[in-house]
Amino acid sequence: MNHLIPTINVADLLWWVFASLAVGGGIGMVTRRNPVASLLFLVLSFFSLAAIYVLLQAHFIAALQIIVYAGAILVLFLFTIMLLNLGHDYQSDLRGGLWIVWGFTTAGIIGFVLSRLFITTDAVQTGRGGAVIDAAMQDQNAVGAIADPLFRDFVIPFELTSILLLVAIIGAVLLAKRRV
């Protein structure tokens, strides 16, 4: 009697749920007038993306997405909105007229060209990186599988990242503290 129910892969079903949540969060962020509501829609979108990373077997990246993006960067945005007291700002800031046409045209062209490129790309069908990643995660667990290439092949970019963050810290403090 089970054959009456079409077999659905649970991972695929969850993928569709979280993909629609991510797109819905993105559309909600663009259309809400209140900046706080907009930001909370973006948090929804980022959490759904973290779930999709888990479904793509990128567990460490999913944890980083929640801790760094939803936990740190978006809270920084929320602090700024509340510091500038923009939460009561309900006047519409949507552009009108030609901007709308231009926006839909640009977004349509970018979405169409990118998805067409991704549909026809060969690497999706031929690559075997997934098996390599799964083996590395069996061997070294989720963090070790990323840490190994990060500290072996990408040491110099990693150190440059620390300089970039230092520059950003100093720049942010200088810009925000300057007397006007």
Place this chain on the structure above:
Amino acid sequence: MVQNSLILSAFLFAIGTAGVVFRRNAIILFMCVELMLNAVNLAFVAFSRTVGIDGQVFVFFVMAVAAAEAAVGLAIVISIFRHTETVDMKNFNLLRW
């Protein structure tokens, strides 16, 4: 699932682009840019299923750059808000002409 994730990332990037064009609130503009960065991250993670772990390492770097960009960008927004008492993009034309 890999191919679907790539198409989802194209859609999210397009939504972020549309938001950058539609909105005039500078903070929401930054949030749209963050959404575009996340779309690129999703494409990197999806390609890591076929190309190898390097895609996930790149996501790590993109996140560091996004954090730096958000910190400096919001500092600029606060600094301009002190001058003009608004975050509307139509006042952000100091370097335009």
